[in-house]
Amino acid sequence: MKILSLGSLNIDFVYSVGHICLEGETLSARALERKQGGKGLNQAAALARAGAPVFMAGCVGPDGDDLAETLARSGADVSYVRKIQEPSGSAMIQLADSGANSIVVYGGANRKVTPQMIDEVLSHFSPGDYILLQNEISCVEYAFRAAKARGMKLAFNPSPISEELFRYPLELADILILNELEGRSLAGIQSSSGEEILAALARRFPQAAVVLTLGEQGALYQDGRSRLFCPAQKVPVIDTTGAGDTFCGYFLACSMKGMPPEQALAMATQASALAIGTKGAADSIPSWAQVEAAAARPGR
Numbered sequence: 525m526k527i528l529s530l531g532s533l534n535i536d537f538v539y540s541v542g543h544i545c546l547e548g549e550t551l552s553a554r555a556l557e558r559k560q561g562g563k564g565l566n567q568a569a570a571l572a573r574a575g576a577p578v579f580m581a582g583c584v585g586p587d588g589d590d591l592a593e594t595l596a597r598s599g600a601d602v603s604y605v606r607k608i609q610e611p612s613g614s615a616m617i618q619l620a621d622s623g624a625n626s627i628v629v630y631g632g633a634n635r636k637v638t639p640q641m642i643d644e645v646l647s648h649f650s651p652g653d654y655i656l657l658q659n660e661i662s663c664v665e666y667a668f669r670a671a672k673a674r675g676m677k678l679a680f681n682p683s684p685i686s687e688e689l690f691r692y693p694l695e696l697a698d699i700l701i702l703n704e705l706e707g708r709s710l711a712g713i714q715s716s717s718g719e720e721i722l723a724a725l726a727r728r729f730p731q732a733a734v735v736l737t738l739g740e741q742g743a744l745y746q747d748g749r750s751r752l753f754c755p756a757q758k759v760p761v762i763d764t765t766g767a768g769d770t771f772c773g774y775f776l777a778c779s780m781k782g783m784p785p786e787q788a789l790a791m792a793t794q795a796s797a798l799a800i801g802t803k804g805a806a807d808s809i810p811s812w813a814q815v816e817a818a819a820a821r822p823g824r
């Protein structure tokens with residue numbers, strides 16, 4: 525059983541700022557760094573570092589050689605990453621002193637993924653293999669249908685939320701992994717607690733296992749059999765960028781290893797706690813050995 529991350533690879537431009545820039549404000553950044561990111565790349569890196577047999581598919585431009593190279597160093601197979609003429613996708617990330625972030629993404633090459641490319645990549649996968657999708661590339665709806673037609677298990681991280689996302693056949697997803705903002709949008713409810721969002725999502729998507737991340741509070745899980753809560757650890761926050769991607773990759777990798785959901789949640793929570801203690805998106809994803817060691821530490 526293997527897993528395909530069909531998604532974005534971005535050049536992240538990270539601006540270190542005192543606070544997130546307000547509407548109408550001009551702000552000086554202390555530093556600007558160029559890093560490797562994109563939800564597809566980050567989640568594939570997390571899967572690889574957690575030991576899952578992961579393949580990355582997507583498009584980069586002539587400026588994006590380091591994206592696939594970095595991911596390959598994490599242990600992912602990058603042979604389905606295509607180099608095209610369009611500039612690579614990019615993200616403008618404001619990283620505040622508090623560790624909070626604000627992200628604007630530009631699709632670039634990520635928006636040049638075609639049905640033909642998806643069909644070609646999927647021809648290398650079999651029923652029972654997993655596909656992991658996010659919402660930063662073109663043809664997501666096509667990928668949903670094509671992957672399910674092949675009998676693959678579909679995990680979806682509906683990020684970022686867009687208008688077109690509401691037209692996707694979300695009822696085909698086997699696993700939904702999302703945060704509270706995304707959960708509220710998908711459930712169509714405004715202000716509500718995590719428990720209420722989870723209950724609404726479970727009613728709306730009864731076929732899916734739903735994993736709802738709650739930031740510093742932890743994560744909730746519900747499937748047809750169980751409803752679980754895993755508290756987050758209290759750790760110093762350096763950079764929250766990519767923490768959700770780390771959670772996503774670790775949760776899926778642990779599920780693929782056959783761990784029950786409570787154990788997969790605990791490992792994913794531990795991995796994202798380590799990720800927020802380090803700067804960067806893909807850079808901050810811990811190895812399996814680091815996560816296991818942290819999980820075994822007394823009093824965690």
Ligand code: RIB
Binds near residue numbers: 629
């Ligand atoms: O989830 C973090 C990621 O979101 C960043 O790496 C950025 O590229 C955007 O895709």
